[in-house]
Amino acid sequence: MIDEKNAWEELCRGSAQGLEALFKGYYDELVNYGQKISSDATLVDDVIQDMFIYLWDKHASLSKVEKVKSYLFIAFKRRLIKALQKQSKMMDGELQEYHGFELSMEDMLVDSEMDQIKSQEVRKSLMTLGGKAKEAIYLKFHVGLSIAEMAEHLEMNPQSVKNLLHRTYKKLRETISRDLILLFINRMVSKR
Amino acid sequence: MSEINSQVYNKLLMDHSFVRYAQGETDHRERWDEWVRLHPEFEQEVKEAMAVAKSLRFVQQESNAFLLNRKWERLKQAMEKVDHEKLARHLKVWRYAASILVLISVGFVTMYLMERNEVDKYSALASLPIRVQTSTGAPSKVILPDGTEVWVNSSSKLSYPSVFSQDCREVHLEGEAFFHVTKNSTPFVVHAPRCDVKVYGTMFNVDAYPDEKRSIVALKEGSVSITGDEIEEQFLKPGMVAEIEKGMEVQIHESNHLQQYDDWKDGEVSFKGYPLKDITNRLGRKFGVEFVYNDPEISNYTYDLSISTESLNDILELLEFTAPITFDHDDMDSKKINISKK
Structure with missing residues (x-):
């Protein structure tokens, strides 16, 4: 964990150490997140570099930020989407909509301690959800953003973010319950 | 599907500390162990929330040092x-x-x-008076016949005689200018909207655009006094700032950040606690564009902002970053920029 507030204030004062702490502290998380929006690893890396150069260039104009991590993630997402749109425009002359957030089973941590079948089911169910729901789950469970931060990030109002999560939780639960019933039936069968 | 209390189930999954607990982190273990023990009626809800939270763990690729x-x-x-x-x-x-x-x-x-x-x-x-009129985005520096230096900010008018009279050096200003007045025995007077500034050899900034609500005089060195049709003469000491608004008492206060009032002459502009309306007024003059508010409430938001050589787009981007507002153009060449709430 880095002291992000302190690092940000140092950056605002023009200290390269502040920028270094933020860059090294969040580089990996930003890469991981960016690769779920675009599979172009070079582009993701370039956008991160550009964003930090921007922060350095404009450090004197930056204002105080309460949640530095959330700020960086939002700024990064906007920049990445802009870059993707620019790229697609250059390739086929058309502005493509941002097509969303992708997850695969490889993005999920394998847990030995946990009931494998159960978690497989939850994850499979997660993969069938829409891009926004996937991204919401990722931002909530991995990045650790608050509802208000997610609202800004997903360009939705906070109540809609809550509703989206509630719907998603319900879907994920349905697989477990189904799983439990199956387990129950299996047990009944094997007992006989 | 078994019936559970979905409110409790949702609440648990919304709670970061519960999620961390479910995923095996130890930082809130005691608290949640206790909670679970005290709420046996929610056993099923806890079980399912834990199963979901446990499943939702993501691989974090880490680059080496x-x-x-x-x-x-x-x-x-x-x-x-x-x-x-x-x-x-x-x-x-x-x-x-x-x-x-x-x-x-x-x-x-x-x-x-x-x-x-x-x-x-x-x-x-x-x-014959000499008139200096600056256009949008182009501050310029003028030297008066007595050697006084004046930096005139964008969209401002300064007029002065080509030769000052023997008993008074008078100039007229509409807009903003920074003065470095040459000391001599003849008084120097700046006539500006809402106030006159009498000067006794000094450095000060006058910010008095006719289309704004208030005029601001900031004194860097020496001594000046403020007078006007409705104001009695008041003296400023170095470091003091006077704000003059029509129909109101003159507000005088000391400022530790005096350079924010005149740093525009070095190409920088800074705003501390300014309403958005005033900021967009300035940006409009500096860049020759017009801002249109879709929601009048936004114009009263106050901001801290300082800019130096950024392009207009950079500045708008900065404002969007720090405020719940968005800017958009009707089309790329349009001089009109719409501001709305995010």
Whole structure:
């Protein structure tokens, strides 16, 4: 964990150490997140570099930020989407909509301690959800953003973010319950 | 599907500390162990929430320290390049200012020669006022006949006689200017909207655009006084700032950040606690654009902002970053920019 507030204030004062702490502290998380929006690893890396150069260039104009991590993630997402749109425009002359957030089973941590079948089911169910729901789950469970931060990030109002999560939780639960019933039936069968 | 209390189930999954607990982190273990023990009625809800939270763990690819250092070195090189470019940009601004100076000086030399050649015209010239009008985005520096230096901000008008009279040096200002007045026994007076500023050899900034609500006089060195139709003469000491609004008492306060009032002359603009309306007014003048508010409430939001050589787009981006507002153009060449709530 880095002291992000302190690092940000140092950056605002023009200290390269502040920028270094933020860059090294969040580089990996930003890469991981960016690769779920675009599979172009070079582009993701370039956008991160550009964003930090921007922060350095404009450090004197930056204002105080309460949640530095959330700020960086939002700024990064906007920049990445802009870059993707620019790229697609250059390739086929058309502005493509941002097509969303992708997850695969490889993005999920394998847990030995946990009931494998159960978690497989939850994850499979997660993969069938829409891009926004996937991204919401990722931002909530991995990045650790608050509802208000997610609202800004997903360009939705906070109540809609809550509703989206509630719907998603319900879907994920349905697989477990189904799983439990199956387990129950299996047990009944094997007992006989 | 078994019936559970979905409110409790949702609440648990919304709670970061519960999620961390479910995923095996120890930081809140005792608290949640206790909670679970005290709420046996929610056993099923806890079980399912835990199962879901446990499943929702993501792989975090981590680069090793060596790779991360290499990335940082690359960034550092780019930062150095930016620093060099910044310096070059500043030099360019100064070169630009210098070229305006040369132009104005040429004007004075011409006038001086005219004065010498045709003595008769001398009196006519003396009464002929000189007008300096700056356009949007182009502050310029003027030297008055007594050697007083004036930096005139964008969209401002300054007029003064080509030769000052024996008993008073009078200039008229609409807009913003920073004065470095040459000391001599003749009083120097700036007539501005809402107030007059009497000067006794000094450095100060007058910010008095006719289309704004208030005028602000900030004194850097020496001594000035503020007067007006409805105001009694009041003296300022260095470091003091006077705010003059029509129909209101003059507000005088001390400021530790005096340079924010005149840093525009070095190409920088800073706003501390300004309403958005005033900021967009300034940006409009500086860049020659017009801002349209879709929601009047936004115009009262206050901001801290300082800018130097950024483009208008950069500045709007900065504002969008720090405020719940968005800007958009009707079309790319439009001089109108719409502001709405995010």
